[in-house]
Amino acid sequence: MNAPAPRAGVMAWSRVLALGAAILIAIIYAFVASSDPREAMKAFFLSPFSSDYTFFSMLEYSGPLLICALGACVAFRAGAFNLGGEGQVSVGTLAAALAAGISSRLGLDPGLGIAFSILTAAAAGAFLAYLSAIAELKTGAQVMLTSFLVSQTALIVVDWAVGGPLREEGSNLLGMAPIDSVYRLPLLAPPSPLSLGFPLALALAALTILFTKGSRQGMEIRLLGKNPSFAWAVGISPKLGAAAMVLSGAMGGMAGSLLVLGQAGRAVKGMTGGVGWNGLAVALISGTDGLGAVPAALFFAWLDSGSKQASILSDLSPDASSVLVAIALFLITARRRGRR
């Protein structure tokens, strides 16, 4: 089983091939499922580029997605299967909205207020992940299952809070009151939803890659994920794995703050919309090294906005993107023979 690991370049090419195969399946799907395959395909592949608005919407969506994917990468690297992304994003949205409310009550400086919101959201997500991390450390209860269970609980509680006691009075929307516009992320290309969140996500990606590739802790985390008993033998504490899990949760929370502080400008019931799970898929497709997460997140955002547009303009399903990505994931993982 100890086949030499293929060179990184070879692996990257096999990923591109798998994504190409997914696109091929999308074309076949359009031909089978649509009454007007030409129009459907045009909508699917080209509509995200058809106007500034749709293009920038796609970029804006890729921001939180990228951060979720990076968070998943960090946890995977340490061998922790963080399946609680969705709940971590969700508490992030609530925490960011609450923090923005506090900022406007205190009259904080806008920049400070935004930073306060993002950090509060990160802390909330980190806390959720910490619960699972500490449980595994103390009792051996698998992070994979506890993170999912804690996340489900959090999703229900946040949806209740946002649509119930914290709901804006007299509004038709199941959501909290809109936050003061000075405490939102500045829009970069109005009227499109593109906000400062996208460059922030890119900067965070650069930081994450520097951390995992360049720092000692990053290397130790990788070692812990690859070979826990060797890591233990050379004195790397399993607590580091718990720390990676907490970091992963903090990133989920941050992704939630981008959703709230961006175009939406408020916390709404059910606003996570699967971004945590999609981030997980992006992380696995990109090979959990962080670097690949950027193109993979953009690719997913393209497929997602394409399938949503295609469902409006033609008779295709808006959920086609998740099927394509899952297929790509099968193809990619199946090529990892002898490599863990």
Place this chain on the structure above:
Amino acid sequence: MMITGIASLGLATLVSAAPLALAALGGLATEAACSLSIGLEGAMLVGAFSSAAVGATAGLGGGLASGTAAGAALCLLAGAAAIGLGADVFVAGLAANLLAPGIVSVISQAAFGTKGVLPAPAIRAGQGLILLVLVLAIILLVIILAKSVFGLRLRAAGEGGEVAEAAGIHGSRYRLSAHLIAGASAGLAGACLASGIGAYAPGMTTGRGWIALVAVFLGARRCSGVIAASLLLGLLFALSNIAQGFWSGASGAELVQALPYAATAFAFVAWGLGDFRKRGRT
């Protein structure tokens, strides 16, 4: 009054616990073969959808059969990627879980023009009949896993790979059939959920496949333990359903839905705590 209350709670517990136990025993089959399938949630979902989609015209029997087959197909796909093509078994299972809601929505849109609720009154069956089907399936699975030569070989293939190979047991074939069993039982469990309400609704499995995995660990990887754990977790679901009816209309009624997840997490951690202490002592 008291007795009827206890009886109805007992029945509600059985109704919640039976699908969990069936899916969990399927998961146990893969765990025994040291190749845990985490795709149970996805298999339950495609099982529920397929039983409603096919059963709407084919009736209850056809619905249950197609639900079982759909779940089996999904887990077999993940199992084949893991065992035949060397993918990580967790990642393959996760891919199956990510695939399930998407493919159900796409097929539902293409075939029925909706991605929402799919009514199938033809598969609606009484609680008694569904329970009977589930209990029979559970008994069959327990016999296969605990009493049959196949079950013994399955465990041999999982625990002592090389010894089993030497004894002429093809490990990969047994592991693959474990994935087939897991998918089929989770698919049937999902089909029974759909049959209970006579419809498929998106997200109707609400994490039961993951909770079934907890039951595998809580039950200490034994058939009897897994069934006991499923009964305990089923009681949590039943209590949460009753509490929801009790508080319906009250402002915090939604919160009760979180009870099974939170309580399952607590039970899992508490069990781990006890287990950890035990291991520390010896």
